[in-house]
Amino acid sequence: MSELTLGLERAGLQDLYRSLCLTRAAEERLELLQKQGHVTGGLYRSLGQEAGAVGAAYALRRRTDGTGDMLCHTIRAAGALFLFGGELIDYFRQYMAKGTSPTRGREANVHWFDFQKGFVGPVSPLGTMIEIMAGMTLSFRVRGEDRIGIVFYGDGASSTGAWHEGLNFAAVQRCPMILIVENNQWAFSTPTSKNTRVSSFTEKGPGYGIDAEAVDGTDVLAVFDAVRRAALQVRSGGGTHMIELNYFRRKGHAQHDPQDYVDPAVIRAWEKKDPLDLYRSKLLHNEWASEDELVAIEEETFEECRVAAEAAIAEPYPEGTEAVTGVYTDVPTPHPWTRSSSPDPTLA
Amino acid sequence: MDPETPEHLLKTKRGEPVTMLEAISEALFEEMIRDESVFLMGEDIGVYGGAFKVTRDFLSFFGENRVIDTPIAEGGFTGAAAGAAHMGLRPVVEIQFMDFISPAYDVITNYIATSNYRGAGPQPLVIRGPVGGGNRGGPFHSQNVEMAFFHTPGLKIVYPSTARDAKGLLKASIRDDNPVIFEEHKGLYRAPSLREVLPDEDYVVPIGEARIVREGTDITIVTYGAMVHKSVEAAQTMENEDGVSVEIVDLRTLLPLDEDAIVESVKKTNKLLVVHEDTRTGGIAGEIAIRVSEKAFEWLDGPILRVTAIDAPVPYSGPLEDYFLPQTEDVLKAARYLAAY
Structure with a gap:
């Protein structure tokens, strides 16, 4: 394998393609499920952004015993979640609000957690997650653990106070963390130019005393390389680091958004920079994979999504009365006594 | 070689009385010794020892990985x-002054309070700091913040009125697996009348349990924080001058509320006055009144009344602040009205 492969063997190079295909197949399956009425909440595509999440997560230390790196993904970084061990069926259960989902139906989509596998789901105000990851990685530093954290967020979240406060805290405390700004050029209907005066988010890094680098977010190997280098630096005590992924949100903010505020010609131009197409061509051109191998990956990931979604469809929703459990670890939450169906014995 | 325990943190060990502030310092210190996962963060808590010196000498004892001076954020x-x-x-x-907790409102209510429910696991953390008026602190160094968080399921809110409770409740809060907002009335921090000798052994005061400060038969006053002491003054006067017996319930924990203690006392005295230093509208008196209405309506022999601060920002000037805050005379007036009802 040549220098181009960044030390990845044939299997690793194909792994990346597999993760890209899985992300897209999972989201396409969700679109179908939504049309069938199985997805009750919002559906947010990452079309055109898949390589950012996959390339970044592949460069990190992924373990299942709570000793690996920590990931905070976003709704447009499902590929990272899958690479960190998030189960496909749980992804569908979450979207379908099933009682069997990791959050037992309390939370939606990618908002779930597994600290053993090393991922923390975001909350909707994404800037908060910079603060959370700052604290997680602070704990790594003060305990002398050889772990780092990576937190994804959008160009819009970069405008929040939480983003600033979390990043400033992390930089001052030299928290071993990588910030990944997913600059897809749109925060819902607001273009990046209305979120910031800087032309690149990397300009913000030096203001906090940290290194920042921009990378083509449609190129999975370029992202892998940038995050791998950053991780080396961060893991060896280099403090906090920022990476900007540049790409384009080719769908609306969510499925309900017709995206009519975007020039269709721009969307068409970005279709030519599809991360799966680009990487597929590269795999074939460099003979890192054969056509048959790629088709097999595409078919397998499609089938995995179909099987997982079908299984999740068959599973039950939570009982309504489950809503009262787990507000505290120890204090019980009373049932609303005005409801005649309440099982609260004090109503008798 | 380990550093020696600072002299001023050994008063209880020596059998000397401590102020509420010293009791809080001892609680923090002892918990950090007991459990090395406990650590402190805040503004000016390290080198300076905190605006009120609650963490004086902690930095030199525990080091900067456990006593972290933060940016103002x-x-x-x-x-x-x-x-x-x-x-x-x-x-x-x-939080240097609890008035400054508002920038953290987002992360506390949206993230921390929902964490366990969302399946992200418990949030064993304590957010503590000085609250309360009477110190000519003006609008931004005097507020009570409990009701900004009272409406958020998933949080616990603790507000002690004595040195003994402050130490025991802070220890319980640190050991609790749920997030706790811990309010310390700055007017009580160094009050000489609150100095007391604390038990030398490790003790906790359980979260969620009110305390009967004073037993009585004619009126119940439910209160907390600095107002406990003003209520006691009023009750003493009532007993001496009116022959009225006032029972005082110190809530100590506001969330979860000790409804049983309130209801039990009301069933005994049949009359309820709620006293809080926080402002009137949306104050805890409203929640207490509805709970008593739900659980003890038939036992009431009079209206449920409240004595509170007025609905205004906390003013700076002495005459203004004194008028703003509920005073002993206000408690007395309301209690006398209720006694005669």
């Missing part, structure tokens, strides 16, 4: 505390 470091709590640490965050 309550949201940022409270959020970081939440992240650290996920990773097995037990952060105690100091």
